[in-house]
Amino acid sequence: MKILLLGKNGQVGWELQRSLAPLGEMVALDRHSTDFCGDLGNLAGLAATVQAVRPDVIVNAAAHTAVDKAESEPELARTLNALAPGVLAQEADKLGAWLVHYSTDYVFDGSGTKPWLETDTPAPLSVYGRTKLEGEQLIAEHCKNHLIFRTSWVYAARGGNFAKTMLRLGSERERLTVIDDQWGAPTGAELIADVTGHAVRQVQLRPQDAGLYHLAAGGEITWNGYAKHVIAQAGRAQSAINLVVKEVAAVPTSAFPTPAKRPHNSRLATNRLQATFGLSLPAWQQGVDRMLAEIL
Ligand code: NDP
Numbered sequence: 594m595k596i597l598l599l600g601k602n603g604q605v606g607w608e609l610q611r612s613l614a615p616l617g618e619m620v621a622l623d624r625h626s627t628d629f630c631g632d633l634g635n636l637a638g639l640a641a642t643v644q645a646v647r648p649d650v651i652v653n654a655a656a657h658t659a660v661d662k663a664e665s666e667p668e669l670a671r672t673l674n675a676l677a678p679g680v681l682a683q684e685a686d687k688l689g690a691w692l693v694h695y696s697t698d699y700v701f702d703g704s705g706t707k708p709w710l711e712t713d714t715p716a717p718l719s720v721y722g723r724t725k726l727e728g729e730q731l732i733a734e735h736c737k738n739h740l741i742f743r744t745s746w747v748y749a750a751r752g753g754n755f756a757k758t759m760l761r762l763g764s765e766r767e768r769l770t771v772i773d774d775q776w777g778a779p780t781g782a783e784l785i786a787d788v789t790g791h792a793v794r795q796v797q798l799r800p801q802d803a804g805l806y807h808l809a810a811g812g813e814i815t816w817n818g819y820a821k822h823v824i825a826q827a828g829r830a831q832s833a834i835n836l837v838v839k840e841v842a843a844v845p846t847s848a849f850p851t852p853a854k855r856p857h858n859s860r861l862a863t864n865r866l867q868a869t870f871g872l873s874l875p876a877w878q879q880g881v882d883r884m885l886a887e888i889l
């Protein structure tokens with residue numbers, strides 16, 4: 594199997610380099626690659642890359658993920674999140690290749706408290722959510738052999754993340770204020786990449802499993818609860834970090850105004866993915882604790 598991976602240095606892309614390695618030969622690109630074009634902003638270059646590499650599977654982990662910045666650069670966000678996946682879909686379909694892509698719970702409006710199903714009607718609140726939704730639609734329209742995984746609250750040990758920010762602030766301040774009215778499940782890039790590897794293998798034998806799936810860790814929490822968990826774990830780990838924080842106060846989303854509106858309900862129901870691929874998605878704490886063990 595020949596795999597073309599785009600966005601190789603992002604949180605998910607980095608882990609995909611590991612999880613997809615046993616599946617076959619891989620051409621892994623980022624936007625600065627010189628051997629082939631891996632820039633999602635260069636649609637003609639992207640098409641030429643697929644035609645030259647002739648992959649069996651394209652995995653697109655690249656995206657415009659700067660949610661607030663997308664509000665002021667909607668055309669760029671649309672090119673990267675919608676038009677580029679559309680081009681990949683058209684080129685994959687010409688080759689009979691698979692296209693694997695990632696989307697987001699931000700396609701929903703965040704209302705209610707129930708985990709979102711794949712069949713629920715999207716109603717994005719932001720440019721990011723709207724452009725990611727259009728990307729999903731273009732893929733479904735142009736490429737029969739596709740897997741789209743909607744995920745949420747992604748973190749990785751590599752690079753910056755919410756937990757690291759909380760640990761830094763917790764070593765500087767006695768009181769932190771963290772939002773307690775947005776619900777979701779922190780989901781590790783490792784988990785997303787491992788599930789992708791399993792799914793890519795399975796659809797080679799069962800192409801009827803193509804489609805849209807929600808992929809998130811089990812359980813649910815608010816950012817405030819997540820922060821408290823991180824601080825408590827760090828306290829127990831007796832790490833080199835000298836925590837001075839005494840309180841993680843709960844505040845509403847309105848306490849931190851941002852250009853892009855965030856959904857309050859980011860819960861994703863993952864039953865379809867678990868049943869189709871025979872997988873079990875662990876509780877969010879498992880991955881977070883593992884990540885903390887790596888960084889503490
Ligand atoms: P990251 O931001 O870590 O990675 C995105 C990658 O895309 C970066 O390596 C970035 O490169 C790259 N990229 C940006 N612009 C371009 C471009 N013009 N051409 C090529 N590459 C480019 O995101 P994640 O790994 O977290 O996200 C993976 C997928 O999951 C995305 O589809 C995202 O929408 C989705 N998702 C992410 C969530 C999250 O919480 N992070 C939540 C839900 C869904 P560079 O670093 O050079 O900018």
